[in-house]
Amino acid sequence: MSSLKGTSALVTGGGSGIGLGSAARLLADGATVTICGRGEDRLRDAVEKLGGGGDVDYVVADITDEEQIAAAVAHAAERGPLRAIVANAGGSTSIGPIGSLDVEAWRATMELNATGTMLTIKHGSQALAAAGGGSIVVISSIAASNTHRWFGAYGVSKAAVDHLVKLAADELGCFGVRVNGIRPGIVRTELVAGIADTGPILDDYMACMPLARVGEPEDIAEAVRFLAGPESSWITGQVINVDGGHHLRRGPDYSSMFVPMFGEEALFGK
Template structure:
């Protein structure tokens, strides 16, 4: 993505952030607005997006000349994604960057007890949703002469997370999609990279980051033994979208304090209460 020549700034650039209503997506959007970007955040809940926009405004981020817009959209609905891309182009008439952050998981369970419909919904959200975001975002970026896409994956794609069902599997699909898109779109000046966050402090994982045996296990498996912050992820996202990374594409980078060097977390203390020790090893009582 081109720049105005000032390292680290996005003045006048239009960027779409899916899943921007909370957590990592919100943090990335706020960081980009603070550097002058015109950011459009999308998500399923209009109320949540409105609250997110108010939070960004309250930080004083608009002093840089950036702005925030919202559009309610479901990334698994192709028409919604196309509409979100069009909304992101309204301010400047073009699109310069895309952050595909929308994702989730409905399948925390032993593999022998996974709900097939929940599996399909999770794969649809994480893989198909990312594909549709790249598909329509890339069309706009190619038309503008180039740009950058960043997809948010997970450490669960690189390190097995027992009992996470479709989550790690689908995030591995996101990683391959990043490489495929980077290979295809490079000829049009579009770069595509991914980020695999480790345990990152957001409301979604507060029950872990607030303390307890699962957090202790995370720390034992993390060389830089602390919980990640949204700013850790936003910093790399800005780099991959910005002028310092114009010869980087097709990469998926862990931001996890080094946990990828060891193993995924042990959720036994939480899930054994639900499924029992036998259930966690695959026993199903009829």
């Protein structure tokens, strides 16, 4: 791939996992990278893992706070021509059967994943357009396309993110801004610590994957790098599964985790 030298990139949720892996991959090809997230200690540690120096920096920012994400975008744009934004920050506090979902946890998850991604695209696209165009890569989830029972708002919010990718790509192409998404499958990060190691849930994941292995952050980072760079200059509005083929089958079975938490009656009517 061609060098990203002389360009700037912003990675939200860059303190760990897929965000950290994506930042490392962009740095490797010469980009000046800014990572952001809510925890300063984690961001500081991430910068050290990325080698420190002048090519990587961090900004504390909550993507659901419009002023904070706007400031993070502005900071990245000050460090060089902003050409790439990786909208990776997300998560969930909403789990359980629909009949007992906590409404506040639902709203918080929708706000983080859907609204936070919208705000990142809103302000990021303006900065990219001002710099002459660039690429936004949004991290979605296989839960957007394949139902994950008892995942509450998570899959719903990621499905909203997928549509947002297409809408933004359609609107922003005239400004020279491309927008694409990636749906990771199970990736070895803190989010799935324990699940990705052993047990019935992992066994079920493997049964649902033609390429039966747990993904690594680097697997997603390679796709991020391609979509962020000039090699994909005629690609926009795509949501690509990077999941070992899991999307070809069904969502995973988490009943061994959720039955002890909620009971068989709540999950299966038994």
